[in-house]
Amino acid sequence: MTRQLTFIAFAAAALAACEPDRGISNPSALDASLQAAQDDDFENDRGGPRAVYTLTNQAAGNAVAVFTRAADGTLTPAGSFATGGTGTGDGLGSQGAVILSDDGRWLFVVNAGSNDVSVFSVGTAALTLASRTPSGGLQPISVTISGSVVYVLNAGGDGNISGFHLGGDGALTPIAGSTRSLSGTNVGPAQVSFSPDGRRLIVSEKSTNLLDVYAVDANGVAGPRTSLTSAGGTPFGFAFGPRSLLFVSEAADPGSASSYVLGRDGDLGVVSGAVLTHQGAPCWVVITDDGRFGYTGNGNGSVTGFGIGPDGGISLLDADGATAVVGGVGVNDIALSGNSRYLYVLQVGDGPAIHAFRIQQDGNLESLGPVAGLPAGTRGLAAR
Numbered sequence: 001m002t003r004q005l006t007f008i009a010f011a012a013a014a015l016a017a018c019e020p021d022r023g024i025s026n027p028s029a030l031d032a033s034l035q036a037a038q039d040d041d042f043e044n045d046r047g048g049p050r051a052v053y054t055l056t057n058q059a060a061g062n063a064v065a066v067f068t069r070a071a072d073g074t075l076t077p078a079g080s081f082a083t084g085g086t087g088t089g090d091g092l093g094s095q096g097a098v099i100l101s102d103d104g105r106w107l108f109v110v111n112a113g114s115n116d117v118s119v120f121s122v123g124t125a126a127l128t129l130a131s132r133t134p135s136g137g138l139q140p141i142s143v144t145i146s147g148s149v150v151y152v153l154n155a156g157g158d159g160n161i162s163g164f165h166l167g168g169d170g171a172l173t174p175i176a177g178s179t180r181s182l183s184g185t186n187v188g189p190a191q192v193s194f195s196p197d198g199r200r201l202i203v204s205e206k207s208t209n210l211l212d213v214y215a216v217d218a219n220g221v222a223g224p225r226t227s228l229t230s231a232g233g234t235p236f237g238f239a240f241g242p243r244s245l246l247f248v249s250e251a252a253d254p255g256s257a258s259s260y261v262l263g264r265d266g267d268l269g270v271v272s273g274a275v276l277t278h279q280g281a282p283c284w285v286v287i288t289d290d291g292r293f294g295y296t297g298n299g300n301g302s303v304t305g306f307g308i309g310p311d312g313g314i315s316l317l318d319a320d321g322a323t324a325v326v327g328g329v330g331v332n333d334i335a336l337s338g339n340s341r342y343l344y345v346l347q348v349g350d351g352p353a354i355h356a357f358r359i360q361q362d363g364n365l366e367s368l369g370p371v372a373g374l375p376a377g378t379r380g381l382a383a384r
Contacts, residue, residue: 018093018236018251018283018299018332048104048384049124052335052344052354055098055109055380056080057087062111064098064120064127065378067371073342073356075371081127083118085111088139089377093206094155095191095237095284095333096142097380104338104384106130106170108150110140117143117152119170130170136162136179142191146198149175149220153192153203158185161192161203163220180222183210190236190283195244200266204235206251211235213266226266231258231273236283242291245312249282249296250274255321257282257296257306259314271312277304278321284333288340293363295323297331297345305363317363324365326355333381342368344383352378 050069056062062083067075098109100122107120107127116134120127137154144151150164150172163178182189188207194216195202201222203212209230214222233252240246246260246268255277260268281299287308288294294306294314305323306314317323329349336343343365345355352375356368 018091018281018330048100048122048338050337050384051078052381052383053098053100053107054333054346054354054374054378054382055087056375057089057092057112057377057379058375059086059089059113062087062109062113064107064109065374066127067354069337069342069383073337073358073368075344075354075356077371077373079126081120081129083109083111084129084132085116085118086113087377087379088112091332092141092379093188093190094141094153096144096153096193097333098382099143099145100382100384101145106145106166107382108143108145109380110135110143110152112139112141115139115156117172119166119172121170131172133164133172136160136164136174141189144193144201146194149198149216151178151192151194151201151222153189155189158182159187159189161201161214161222163222165220175220178221180214180225183208183212183225183227191238193238193240195262196240200262202238202246204230204238204248206234206236209233209235211248211268213268215266228268231270232256237285237296239285239287239294241287241294241308241312243312245271245287245291245308247285247287247294247306247308247314249285251281251283251299253280255279255282255298257285257294257304257314259308259312261312272314275306275314275316276321277316279304281330284331286334286336286343288336288359290340293317293359295334295343297334299330301325301327301330301347303331303334303343303345303357303365305365307363323363324357324367326370332379335381335383338384342383344381346378346381348376348378350376352376354381
């Protein structure tokens with residue numbers, strides 16, 4: 001019992017660091033000489049308008065705040081669009097609260113305060129609300145899509161995942177028999193995501209130290225859960241890379257990340273286990289499309305960069321783990337542009353802001369500056 005209580009306290013401290021609440025920084029100016037070589041923005045982009053999206057997550061009415069992205073990676077505010085639902089006004093403790101379909105046509109967002117999910121049609125100049133659907137549980141915090149199959153992770157009540165079919169008009173239709181329980185109650189789920197081939201769903205559980213795997217059949221129905229104890233404490237966000245690589249952040253002090261390979265049978269094999277970031281509470285994760293670099297967004301207000309080897313092994317780009325610093329308040333999500341040339345970091349607290357960075361050839365980050373004006377409680381980040 002003493003060991004269990006110690007772990008719970010340890011995890012709680014890590015989670016608190018992932019939801020900081022005040023401060024802001026002033027990043028350095030962009031070196032203009034680096035800009036010309038990377039302004040051709042369309043190569044390897046996956047379609048859809050160049051933009052960054054985040055959730056205002058307000059209890060009085062949720063909305064998506066949109067920022068257009070210039071070819072040099074800089075952002076310009078482009079308005080907000082009501083989801084029709086409500087947020088929580090506070091932290092969600094998750095990754096994947098707002099996501100884009102692979103073709104860039106649809107944007108999916110959670111309404112954690114009203115227990116539903118909104119789907120937007122993505123236009124060149126605006127978002128159009130296409131549907132709003134009960135999430136299949138309480139307090140949806142993360143969503144994922146593969147083809148026309150969508151799954152939502154619900155953190156409230158006993159917690160579950162629940163599946164839907166996406167129609168051509170943006171409507172979500174529940175998939176019969178798709179709702180599955182997590183490993184238990186009060187497990188602190190953080191993210192749900194499909195594997196690249198759409199045959200598996202992964203869920204991270206912060207409080208239990210588990211990574212759950214669900215096989216998904218041809219009809220989109222998730223099967224029974226299998227679970228693996230994570231290599232590091234408090235697994236939080238994760239991202240897939242080439243060759244079935246899974247890159248996972250671990251928020252437990254002193255902070256770490258691990259890499260795995262997802263086998264054809266759904267087993268997760270550890271490649272690099274619990275590589276220390278030396279930065280507090282790494283919680284959010286991305287991998288560049290070429291699989292060379294991974295980044296964690298850290299609750300202490302920094303970004304840690306990793307080099308990724310051909311075998312999936314990970315190593316720090318910087319000995320101290322501080323590849324970029326956005327301020328002492330903390331990071332609450334990160335996202336890559338569709339061409340993996342730009343990294344966007346949501347800094348929360350007093351005066352939330354989105355910081356833009358250009359990814360250099362060696363994986364280091366060049367600051368492009370922040371865009372502010374977001375309300376307190378803003379959470380989630382997606383980019384194209």
